[in-house]
Amino acid sequence: MGAYLAPKPSAQRQYALLKLRNPGGTGHVQNGRITWRWSVQPTPVSRVYQARLACDSRGRPEIFIESPNLGLLSGSRRIPHLYDQDKVRLCLYLPGTGEWTTSKVLADTVVPWTSLWLLFFEEWLWSDEWKGGGIHPPIDERKKEDIK
Amino acid sequence: MNARVLAQEKKLYLVGMLELACEKLDITDAEREMARSRYEAVGEWLSDGQNTYLANSSIYTQGSIRLRTTVRPIGRNEFDVDLICFLPGAANLGPHQVRDLVGNRLKENSTYKGMLEPHNRAWRLVYANEFHMDITPAIADPKHANGAVLVPDRELQDWKESHPKGYASWFEGITKREPGLLLEKRAIKADVEPMPSEIQFMGSLRRIVQIMKRHRDVWCSKLPAAQRDDAPISIILTTLAARAYEGCVHTRYDNALDLLLDVVDAMPRFIEQRTVYPAGLEDWIQNPMNAKENFADKWKAHPQRKVAFGQWHRQFRTDLDRLAQQQGLDAIATGLGGMLDESISKSVLAETTRRLNSNREYGRVVTGAGGLIGTALAQPASAVPKNTFYGE
Numbered sequence: 001m002g003a004y005l006a007p008k009p010s011a012q013r014q015y016a017l018l019k020l021r022n023p024g025g026t027g028h029v030q031n032g033r034i035t036w037r038w039s040v041q042p043t044p045v046s047r048v049y050q051a052r053l054a055c056d057s058r059g060r061p062e063i064f065i066e067s068p069n070l071g072l073l074s075g076s077r078r079i080p081h082l083y084d085q086d087k088v089r090l091c092l093y094l095p096g097t098g099e100w101t102t103s104k105v106l107a108d109t110v111v112p113w114t115s116l117w118l119l120f121f122e123e124w125l126w127s128d129e130w131k132g133g134g135i136h137p138p139i140d141e142r143k144k145e146d147i148k
Numbered sequence: 149m150n151a152r153v154l155a156q157e158k159k160l161y162l163v164g165m166l167e168l169a170c171e172k173l174d175i176t177d178a179e180r181e182m183a184r185s186r187y188e189a190v191g192e193w194l195s196d197g198q199n200t201y202l203a204n205s206s207i208y209t210q211g212s213i214r215l216r217t218t219v220r221p222i223g224r225n226e227f228d229v230d231l232i233c234f235l236p237g238a239a240n241l242g243p244h245q246v247r248d249l250v251g252n253r254l255k256e257n258s259t260y261k262g263m264l265e266p267h268n269r270a271w272r273l274v275y276a277n278e279f280h281m282d283i284t285p286a287i288a289d290p291k292h293a294n295g296a297v298l299v300p301d302r303e304l305q306d307w308k309e310s311h312p313k314g315y316a317s318w319f320e321g322i323t324k325r326e327p328g329l330l331l332e333k334r335a336i337k338a339d340v341e342p343m344p345s346e347i348q349f350m351g352s353l354r355r356i357v358q359i360m361k362r363h364r365d366v367w368c369s370k371l372p373a374a375q376r377d378d379a380p381i382s383i384i385l386t387t388l389a390a391r392a393y394e395g396c397v398h399t400r401y402d403n404a405l406d407l408l409l410d411v412v413d414a415m416p417r418f419i420e421q422r423t424v425y426p427a428g429l430e431d432w433i434q435n436p437m438n439a440k441e442n443f444a445d446k447w448k449a450h451p452q453r454k455v456a457f458g459q460w461h462r463q464f465r466t467d468l469d470r471l472a473q474q475q476g477l478d479a480i481a482t483g484l485g486g487m488l489d490e491s492i493s494k495s496v497l498a499e500t501t502r503r504l505n506s507n508r509e510y511g512r513v514v515t516g517a518g519g520l521i522g523t524a525l526a527q528p529a530s531a532v533p534k535n536t537f538y539g540e
Contacts, residue, residue: 022519024517024518038519039518039519040518040519041518041519041520042519042520042521043161043342043477043520043521044155044157044158044160044161044342044345044520045158045161045162045474045475045476045477045480046475046476046477047475047476048518051519073476080537081537081538081539082539083539090539091537091538091539092535092537092538093535093536093537093538094535094536094538095538097536099533099534099535099536100535108533109533109535111515111519112513112514112515112519112521112532113532113535114519115515115519115520115521116508116513116521116532116535117537118519119477119504119521120501120537122476122477122478123477123478123497123500123501125476125477125478126477126478126481126482126493126497127481127494127497127498130537131498131501131505132501132505132537133505133536133537134536134537134538134539135536135537135538136538136539
């Protein structure tokens, strides 16, 4: 698999690519950790969302939506495909499948997946159905994720 | 907010959604074919009998099914299919005789007999869950040799002039004159085309008429029952829209939403105020095929119909402005649902995500500036890789 042979991009390289692909965003790299904030409007009729990417020194990304408040938009409903309803951390890929590995470029993977997630979120707000596909983990795996 | 000030990308996206809505509202090709086979069978039955007047009769479509401006009705499954049963040799018969001739022949067929309903000008055959086929008998109009007909009118107890073929070719002629629109829209600079912006109005005038008629139906369904007869009739909406559209064909548009707005805004200008002796001022919406026919002739006896036209017109324009200012696919769907019914916005969103997922499947989805999702207009940079939304 090419993915495993590809060299792991450094935090600096990941950051440079984020800036290149999303010139409107802002962020920094510190001790190998990346913080990146950018605006997302998944369709021309969509809201403009502020997203934040936090990548730890081992290259593992977490993506959050900072505004608008998705909880307020969804009322009392539980938002699908979130690791955390309060922190609004998005589930964007299936772990262990190679969809995401630390050798992949953040700007080409989790960043566009965030756009997709938000489009399906807006659709879900109206239809109450998640049309983006995906997998919900079994309960015990959910716990593991919380522990991690 | 006025819908005119919207950004171009947003207008194109909304038009794409309206086109999806119209595809849902329209009669499908299969339904159209089924209607054709049904009315051809009726035509055969009518001409197969012993009656010499009926032997030479022919059946053809009129109204929205002929204009291709049909919209799926609200609250029932049956499309209206309006037909003329033309009796070429019956010019010497009276309106009652012609009407009865067709009605009696239909009643001779045990199937048709059970489906038959008398209406003012037509005999209606109700095909449950399919169609309301309104068959209007007609004879040649001796005063006009250009295909005009006379149809029996039960309330008037007389003949009524009509020219369905002429009206349809007038409408068709205007429809064909598309403004400088569709070729221009690709000139937008973006490299990513959001779905469904790639589909724009197919036959702009027909789509505009369909949207207006559907909005009228939804608007009308919310009126108190006693006021529903006052809602503007389709021939008035269609004629005013076509006249207004005709005035737009020399303008260049970079999106069909601006064209729609121009047509809506111009429509009232084509209601003429004519001085008629001795009645005084009268509202006129002239039949383009018959200078003596006023489509708004009922407004004199029912002035509330003129008021209702104005109310509908303002509401339609206001609803378009409101739709334009919504942010979020969900808010747009709510706005669209209020205008065209929730069942329509539901299928518009479903089709939007279906197209997106199909493009995802084939690796054709890209993101552009601001995280915009779409398909690549030119050489794709790098497609969004496949992912599986995980988590609860």
